[in-house]
Amino acid sequence: MRYYTSNNTLFIRGSFRAASTGISGGIRSVSTLINHTIPEGEDPADPEKMLDRVIAAGGLERNYFGLTTAVTTSRTCVLQYDFMTVFISAGIGGGATVPGTGINILIVSSQGMEDAALLETIMVAAEAKAEALHAAGLALTGTPADGVIAACEGEGDVCHGSAGRTTEAGRRIREAVLHGISEALLLSNADVSGDRTAFFVFSRFRGEHWVEWNPENCPYYPCHFEGQSCDYCYCPFYPCHDESLGEWTESSGGSRVWNCARCLLLHEPEVAAYLKKFPKASRQELMQRATKRNGS
Structure with a gap:
């Protein structure tokens, strides 16, 4: 897997088996996952054609799963927990500082997962999202604009048959979403500029905890x-x-x-x-x- 942002879009590239709740979703093998920001004031009549144009403009094959969001790409949170990488864009409300409403979660495992485990991944992510929103004092479990993509690359000898919240895969998904939702909501309300996404890694150094990586003033440089x-x-x-x-x-x-x-x-x-x-x-x-x- 590799990922990058371009033209208000998060691109995640690889050779995936994936499940999506988004536009033209389902479960199949794809080479690209995207989370595209719809510019403020736009309401595309055909979101699928819009995503097709995004893919074509990126010079990529029409073999993808895609989500749309009103949250700007630069406010994406990326969380890495061992073999799981989770991408979250989240915004609640329509105040002056909130760039959009909706919560999108894209989950990529570098280890293999059965189709049933990919579907369980979506369930675990949705449950963790609701739990995180409740912990934030919000009386909702999500928004009508939410979407989830679960994907795996199937590399190595490990293939997870299940991803329930107590499994090795599910536990990592749940913890990443719990932490990521709260951070993404903070980021969407923050007065920040620039094009760098927020990156968090799960560390076991001096106890288990999440660490936000920042290239400025790094103590290890x-x-x-x-x-x-x-x-x-x-x-x-x-x-x-x-x-x-x-x-x-x-x-x-x-x-x-x-x-x-x-x-x-x-x-x-x-x-x-x-x-x-x-x-x-x-x-x-x-x-x-x-x-x-x-x-x-």
Whole structure:
């Protein structure tokens, strides 16, 4: 999986088995997931054709699941909990500082999931959303504009047959949505500018907790070398499973996890700048660029 934002749209690319409650939803194999922001004041007569145009403008195949939102793309929250990555855009109300109403949740597992587990993922996400809204003091379980996409890439030997809230998959989904809804609602009401999404990672360092990543004033800089780029501290290609860049290691829980601590690819300033300019560039293209730069 890899993701990027362009033209008011979050694009998530990969080779997915996915289930969607959105426009032309269902369950099937797709190569793209999108969450598209409808500009304020617009009310498209045919949302499906609108999303088709978004896909075509991005130079992509018409093989996708899509959601629409009134929340601006820059106010998306991204949460990574081990093999689960969750994207949330959320806005409630129509006040002067609230950019739209609706809650969209896109969930991607780097481990395989049966179709039944993908459907359970949607159920668990909806339950966690309602729980988070109640905890925020809001007397609602969602809005009519809400949507959920659950997807997996099916990489590795693990395939989850179930994703109920007490399973390994479901527990991670629930915790990410619970934390992400509250953060996304705060972000949608915040007086912020810029195009950087909020990124949270579940950490077990000194106890289990969520940590928001911020490239400014990072206490660990430089973690690789002086002058490194920190724009992609959390790599959009993770887990790439390219053993020239990383390796499999055993986690504290005894499972295999992908470790790319020694990878410097996106810490190279020129390579990071190239990916920001050309967000659809492949990992192989970036590796070739790094090789040419280093003269090898």
